[in-house]
Amino acid sequence: MSLSLILVVVLALGAMAYWLGRSRGAAMVVAGGHRIGAVHSLPGYHGAWVALLALAPALVVLAGWAIVGEGVVTGQVLAAVPQDVRPVTPLDTSAFMNEVRGLAAGDIAAAFNPAAEAVAPQYRAIRGNYNLMVGALALALFAIGGLWAFSQVRPDFRARNRVERVVKWGLVLASVVAILTTFGIVMSLIFESIRFFQMVSPVEFLFGTKWSPQTAIRADQVGSSGAFGAVPLFWGTIFIGAIIAMIVAIPLGLMAAIYMTQYADARVRRVVKPMLELLAGVPTVVYGFFAALTVAPAVRNFAVSIGIADASAESALAAGLVMGIMIIPFVSSMADDALTAVPQAMRDGSLAMGATKSETVKKVLVPAALPGIVGGVLLAVSRAIGETMIVVMAAGLAANLTLNPFSSVTTVTAQIVALLTGDQEFDSPKTLSAFALGLVLFVITLLLNIYALAVVKKYREAYE
Amino acid sequence: MTDIPARQADGNSAPMAHNVPVAAGRAAEAVTTKMTARDVNVFYGAKQALKNVSIDVSRENVTAFIGPSGCGKSTFLRCFNRMNDTVDSAQVSGRIQLDGKDIYSPDMDVVQLRARVGMVFQKPNPFPKSIYENIAYGPRIHGLARAKPDLDIIVESSLRRAGLWDEAKDRLNESGTAMSGGQQQRLCIARAIAVDPEVILMDEPCSALDPIATAKIEELIDELRGKYAIVIVTHNMQQAARVSQKTAFFHLGSMVEYGDTSMIFTNPVQTRTKDYITGRYG
Ligand SMILES: Nc1ncnc2c1ncn2[C@@H]1O[C@H](COP(=O)(O)OP(=O)(O)O)[C@@H](O)[C@H]1O
Ligand SMILES: [Mg+2]
Numbered sequence: 001m002s003l004s005l006i007l008v009v010v011l012a013l014g015a016m017a018y019w020l021g022r023s024r025g026a027a028m029v030v031a032g033g034h035r036i037g038a039v040h041s042l043p044g045y046h047g048a049w050v051a052l053l054a055l056a057p058a059l060v061v062l063a064g065w066a067i068v069g070e071g072v073v074t075g076q077v078l079a080a081v082p083q084d085v086r087p088v089t090p091l092d093t094s095a096f097m098n099e100v101r102g103l104a105a106g107d108i109a110a111a112f113n114p115a116a117e118a119v120a121p122q123y124r125a126i127r128g129n130y131n132l133m134v135g136a137l138a139l140a141l142f143a144i145g146g147l148w149a150f151s152q153v154r155p156d157f158r159a160r161n162r163v164e165r166v167v168k169w170g171l172v173l174a175s176v177v178a179i180l181t182t183f184g185i186v187m188s189l190i191f192e193s194i195r196f197f198q199m200v201s202p203v204e205f206l207f208g209t210k211w212s213p214q215t216a217i218r219a220d221q222v223g224s225s226g227a228f229g230a231v232p233l234f235w236g237t238i239f240i241g242a243i244i245a246m247i248v249a250i251p252l253g254l255m256a257a258i259y260m261t262q263y264a265d266a267r268v269r270r271v272v273k274p275m276l277e278l279l280a281g282v283p284t285v286v287y288g289f290f291a292a293l294t295v296a297p298a299v300r301n302f303a304v305s306i307g308i309a310d311a312s313a314e315s316a317l318a319a320g321l322v323m324g325i326m327i328i329p330f331v332s333s334m335a336d337d338a339l340t341a342v343p344q345a346m347r348d349g350s351l352a353m354g355a356t357k358s359e360t361v362k363k364v365l366v367p368a369a370l371p372g373i374v375g376g377v378l379l380a381v382s383r384a385i386g387e388t389m390i391v392v393m394a395a396g397l398a399a400n401l402t403l404n405p406f407s408s409v410t411t412v413t414a415q416i417v418a419l420l421t422g423d424q425e426f427d428s429p430k431t432l433s434a435f436a437l438g439l440v441l442f443v444i445t446l447l448l449n450i451y452a453l454a455v456v457k458k459y460r461e462a463y464e
Numbered sequence: 465m466t467d468i469p470a471r472q473a474d475g476n477s478a479p480m481a482h483n484v485p486v487a488a489g490r491a492a493e494a495v496t497t498k499m500t501a502r503d504v505n506v507f508y509g510a511k512q513a514l515k516n517v518s519i520d521v522s523r524e525n526v527t528a529f530i531g532p533s534g535c536g537k538s539t540f541l542r543c544f545n546r547m548n549d550t551v552d553s554a555q556v557s558g559r560i561q562l563d564g565k566d567i568y569s570p571d572m573d574v575v576q577l578r579a580r581v582g583m584v585f586q587k588p589n590p591f592p593k594s595i596y597e598n599i600a601y602g603p604r605i606h607g608l609a610r611a612k613p614d615l616d617i618i619v620e621s622s623l624r625r626a627g628l629w630d631e632a633k634d635r636l637n638e639s640g641t642a643m644s645g646g647q648q649q650r651l652c653i654a655r656a657i658a659v660d661p662e663v664i665l666m667d668e669p670c671s672a673l674d675p676i677a678t679a680k681i682e683e684l685i686d687e688l689r690g691k692y693a694i695v696i697v698t699h700n701m702q703q704a705a706r707v708s709q710k711t712a713f714f715h716l717g718s719m720v721e722y723g724d725t726s727m728i729f730t731n732p733v734q735t736r737t738k739d740y741i742t743g744r745y746g
Contacts, residue, residue: 348585349585354659364591462592
């Protein structure tokens, strides 16, 4: 009997438990003559309460077994393997058990390891026994919980309040899971970074200007001692995401927002605004190949035509331009919100003084909306520096510390991708440096976001 | 001009008439017609908000528009500086003249019109700039000051006229929005005065203020009377009685009665006016 079958049975029984509880509740309502107060909770709440008490313990047992079961079974099976052929390393054990499982399930006909063939029937038997036991336990708990809850179904039983409380805790659990996951990711970033900083000093990492993460595999190799000065990466990230992209995105996004909020009539706005927001939905990889195939060659040709002979095919400018375009809808929608939040009275006041539309925009609306706009721009920057596809495809991997927009630069995200793709040992400084880079990126975007949201919030309050 | 109300100032039916003597009340001195409106209709989309309203506004007097809310007072007031142009759905027809010139004609520049006809709104709306910059806003836009000293003079004299100089002179660089509501409204009046307009329109300027601030604004209006033609919308009849010499009563988009304030409040001709004055509705 497989676990999934047991699960299906339990769930079906759960549906039945709901129906039973509900029917009994409905019968009480009829008996009470449909008066308000005769029965505290609606039949559905009684049904839900019965189903909950029946299902919850059974599901906990099944889930617990699904997590620890394989380990228990593996331990027993391995104990049955003769000492001399028993696998030792985790890798061998895992390969061995894969074969055993394959044989037991009938997915493979013969095994590479004869010892595996020998224990396959045992595996099947042990597994089957345990599943049966667990299944029986789950059903027993189901019955106990269900019957107890069913016996509680009485007119004055407050099933509604209990179900509501369970719903609340279910929702709390969901948000806790989300938070814990984030927390776990951050912790793993931090731990791996600590391992990295045991090999490379944080000072060298944060302030060094030479980035060349290849380390020697053999002692006699030359030229690849490994240098982990990340400043060129930080510079490349800022150059592309916070400078070039923003030079494109801020004016265009702001002007689009001004047009949309102040000039466009309602019909145009209804059509153009969603179109602009659609831009934000384009997958970044599409922007990536637009950058790599269209913009980058054009930028190089332009560079050559103005006399920069050694212009590279990948350039900060190409990546930054496309990233700026990608960010436009983001900036414009934040600026749009900020401008719309400026009270109409402000605009009327200016127009009534005889100011033109553009004077009103320039002298009253934009200054009044400035905090909101700045907040939006900071959020946009934090998005841009975390953006990966475009820079991977169009910025290059050369860690140049340069002010020349036509030269190739690299960014934190592009390097992380380069460091972690392909087969890697997970204990070399080269690989671990990716985590340190990730941590820096995370901290910077986090701070940017917190600050930007605080600015935006304060601004909103100003016009409450 | 069939439905100009009965109590329109005597002999004043010719739109361009200047120096028409008026018989009654405080408005006994000679008055000059500053603005005239003839057969003004305003539609918001298909909905008519103003029906055939005609009125003469004199330079020397404060003219009050009263009536229950939603009757079109603000709509009418906003016709005088073409603020309805900023409302997409609004359609204005009829004739409105400033010193005999049609303000809706193509050769009337709306920027100049609004410099000549200033406006103060219901809710104080100083710009989120310093007090100084709030006042300097209009003069800058219209190029009235050549250099900073000129501007300083304008700012000071505007604040003085608005009775705000003593309270504001030490905090000219603080934000206008940091002032109290009453101060903000006087700042808005000072801002309107700064471009030296001929007419000032006020749309319920005290409705967001406490009684003390209201009294100060009313005092200020009284001081400004004669220097500017003032039109004030108010839902407060005592206020209309206190500050105005002429009163127009609006109801359901029509102007029911227009005449000397003293007469409107003591001896109205129309029963609808009487009902409103005596608090039967509104
Ligand atoms: N921008 C607008 N769009 C549509 N209808 C409006 C608009 N402004 C005012 N109205 C309508 O016109 C009528 C007159 O409004 P208003 O002039 O503001 O009245 P009052 O100032 O006397 O209270 C009201 O019925 C109001 O609903
Ligand atoms: Mg109004």
